[in-house]
Amino acid sequence: MTTIGLGVVGCGNIAMTYMRNAKLFGGVELRGCADLSADMAATRAREYGVRAMTLDELYAAPEIDIVLNLTIPAAHFDVTMSALSAGKHVFTEKPLGVTAQEGRRIVAEARGRGLKLGSAPDTFLGAAGRRARRLMDEGAIGKPVAGTAFMFGRGMEHWHPNPQFYYQPGAGPMLDMGPYYLTMLVNLLGPVRRVMALTSMGEAERLITAEGPFQNTRFAVGTPTTVLTLLEFSSGAQVTFGTSWDVFRHSNHPIELHGTQGSLRLPDPDTFGGTVSLSERGAAWRDFPSEGELYGAINWPFAAPERANYRMLGVCDLARSIATGQAPRASGDLALHVLEVMEAALRSGETGEAVHIEGTVAQPAPLGEAEARSLLAPEAEAA
Numbered sequence: 001m002t003t004i005g006l007g008v009v010g011c012g013n014i015a016m017t018y019m020r021n022a023k024l025f026g027g028v029e030l031r032g033c034a035d036l037s038a039d040m041a042a043t044r045a046r047e048y049g050v051r052a053m054t055l056d057e058l059y060a061a062p063e064i065d066i067v068l069n070l071t072i073p074a075a076h077f078d079v080t081m082s083a084l085s086a087g088k089h090v091f092t093e094k095p096l097g098v099t100a101q102e103g104r105r106i107v108a109e110a111r112g113r114g115l116k117l118g119s120a121p122d123t124f125l126g127a128a129g130r131r132a133r134r135l136m137d138e139g140a141i142g143k144p145v146a147g148t149a150f151m152f153g154r155g156m157e158h159w160h161p162n163p164q165f166y167y168q169p170g171a172g173p174m175l176d177m178g179p180y181y182l183t184m185l186v187n188l189l190g191p192v193r194r195v196m197a198l199t200s201m202g203e204a205e206r207l208i209t210a211e212g213p214f215q216n217t218r219f220a221v222g223t224p225t226t227v228l229t230l231l232e233f234s235s236g237a238q239v240t241f242g243t244s245w246d247v248f249r250h251s252n253h254p255i256e257l258h259g260t261q262g263s264l265r266l267p268d269p270d271t272f273g274g275t276v277s278l279s280e281r282g283a284a285w286r287d288f289p290s291e292g293e294l295y296g297a298i299n300w301p302f303a304a305p306e307r308a309n310y311r312m313l314g315v316c317d318l319a320r321s322i323a324t325g326q327a328p329r330a331s332g333d334l335a336l337h338v339l340e341v342m343e344a345a346l347r348s349g350e351t352g353e354a355v356h357i358e359g360t361v362a363q364p365a366p367l368g369e370a371e372a373r374s375l376l377a378p379e380a381e382a383a
Contacts, residue, residue: 126272
């Protein structure tokens with residue numbers, strides 16, 4: 001495959017993970033980075049041996065084929081549209097936009113220009129997600145009937161020094177964490193056709209206890225911090241999905257799916273690995289750990305690894321799609337559908353009425369083991 005040049009826009013903390021992981025994958029090469037802070041761009045450029053650029057320089061650079069948009073959510077639309085307008089393919093961090101309208105405009109722009117568009121999360125392409133997809137495709141649980149998914153926690157203010165934006169419109173637990181869970185569910189069950197939800201705000205103000213300039217200060221919450229949804233899939237499966245930053249402790253599994261022949265249990269979809277468990281017709285759980293599988297090894301955080309993180313996998317799959325003409329798996333269409341579902345949940349919580357999802361999307365093609373391995377750089381070692 002022809003080497004595809006990557007240019008990173010947004011050089012914050014998440015950029016370090018992508019830029020460090022780039023060396024694992026073949027067919028892609030980091031060639032530049034840009035940030036509103038020239039100092040930040042220069043720092044990342046030195047760390048990873050690339051050229052620091054201004055935004056305009058990066059958009060115009062002929063050696064940049066894909067713009068990797070790692071800016072904050074509020075900037076996703078402007079950066080992605082600017083890159084597409086410059087003729088660049090784009091892979092953006094989640095969400096695709098802060099509103100479904102933004103997402104639809106982005107998808108239309110990419111399609112109209114004949115450009116490839118991808119979006120995080122790509123975690124469903126990791127070892128645990130691939131295992132779960134194989135089991136589902138093999139009919140291990142029969143016809144899916146019901147399920148649960150829970151992302152419960154206490155929020156960000158106890159560890160993040162500047163958490164205010166997480167609690168404003170365009171963020172909250174649904175838009176910040178929902179993409180991981182919903183993308184995995186659509187990957188396994190297909191598109192959602194109807195959403196019903198209840199929303200609430202646990203506290204009108206939050207106290208920042210994390211060390212930093214805002215420690216012991218309060219800020220106003222501007223978006224629901226608990227969203228409880230019922231998802232009806234086009235396949236007929238029904239899944240209860242809860243997201244909350246008002247929970248101190250819980251014992252719910254991240255995802256469980258139940259069908260006519262058995263049950264499937266999945267790990268946290270915010271990571272690439274973890275143990276998938278299968279119960280066939282009520283038998284004891286049979287575990288499928290991922291630590292020895294491709295893109296399932298524990299490798300993050302860098303200094304003291306405790307989980308699997310292979311961000312860049314979706315970018316490399318997007319690069320492959322440029323060469324082959326196939327649709328990328330972590331596609332803009334998939335990200336748009338997930339964004340429409342999340343927006344529908346918030347709207348249902350406001351109105352008290354069910355919301356039908358107007359758009360749809362095909363399940364992404366499963367990533368087979370041979371193709372997954374072919375994405376590696378020849379010299380890389382990724383267990």
